[in-house]
Amino acid sequence: MRLTKYAHSCLRVEHDGGVLVVDPGVFSDPAALDGADAVLVTHEHPDHLDLAAVRLRLDRGPLPIHGPASLAGPLGDAAEALHPVAAGDSFTAAGIAIRAYGGQHAVIHPDIPVVDNVGFLINDVVYHPGDSLVVPEETPIDTLFAPIHAPWSKFSEVVEFIRAVAPRRAYALHDALLNDNGLGVLNRQYTALSGTEYQRLEPGSRVDV
Numbered sequence: 001m002r003l004t005k006y007a008h009s010c011l012r013v014e015h016d017g018g019v020l021v022v023d024p025g026v027f028s029d030p031a032a033l034d035g036a037d038a039v040l041v042t043h044e045h046p047d048h049l050d051l052a053a054v055r056l057r058l059d060r061g062p063l064p065i066h067g068p069a070s071l072a073g074p075l076g077d078a079a080e081a082l083h084p085v086a087a088g089d090s091f092t093a094a095g096i097a098i099r100a101y102g103g104q105h106a107v108i109h110p111d112i113p114v115v116d117n118v119g120f121l122i123n124d125v126v127y128h129p130g131d132s133l134v135v136p137e138e139t140p141i142d143t144l145f146a147p148i149h150a151p152w153s154k155f156s157e158v159v160e161f162i163r164a165v166a167p168r169r170a171y172a173l174h175d176a177l178l179n180d181n182g183l184g185v186l187n188r189q190y191t192a193l194s195g196t197e198y199q200r201l202e203p204g205s206r207v208d209v
Helices: 051-059 069-081 155-165 180-193
Strands: 002-005 011-015 018-022 038-040 065-067 082-084 090-093 096-104 116-122 126-128 143-147 169-173 197-199 205-208
Touching: 011 126, 018 116, 038 090, 051 069, 065 069, 069 082, 143 155, 155 180, 169 180, 180 197
Parallel strands: 018 038, 038 065, 065 082, 126 143, 143 169, 169 197
Antiparallel strands: 002 011, 002 205, 011 018, 090 096, 096 116, 116 126
């Protein structure tokens, strides 16, 4: 598989002629959706689901959207493209095997409602947890994309999450709210403490897994 890391939490996965896009949010480049055969959306927050970009892509042709049933509300008239996914489900998207984990977004604050969130294990190789720190049963995972910074996260908890998943390598995810100072500090800390090969990919970077 070839992965292209777009800004924040967006990944583009190309495998055996299929193109799968994960979490095309408002901080990401809408071009990630060009030529996509299917989309995975972990949850409804705008930094993971750019409704305008998805609707524009749907105007150009069919695009299956796999994610929590609660996405139907935000999607509105585009909800007919939704294939609801719950934790424990296994399915195929763009010809690629997917397993879903989790079920709920991490708690941001007790006063903020918790939305549905599913993490995706892609082709039994790459794990994208969305906005949660749910460890899949199939550990260790080869390649983890770890959410390194968020209003809901704590550095020590993310480090323990990476260690529990025990990936061969971990890449940074959910990093668009950080400036260069914050990125420098966190990259050093995760490299030192995550217990694996850690790297932050610049938007547009490609890796083969």
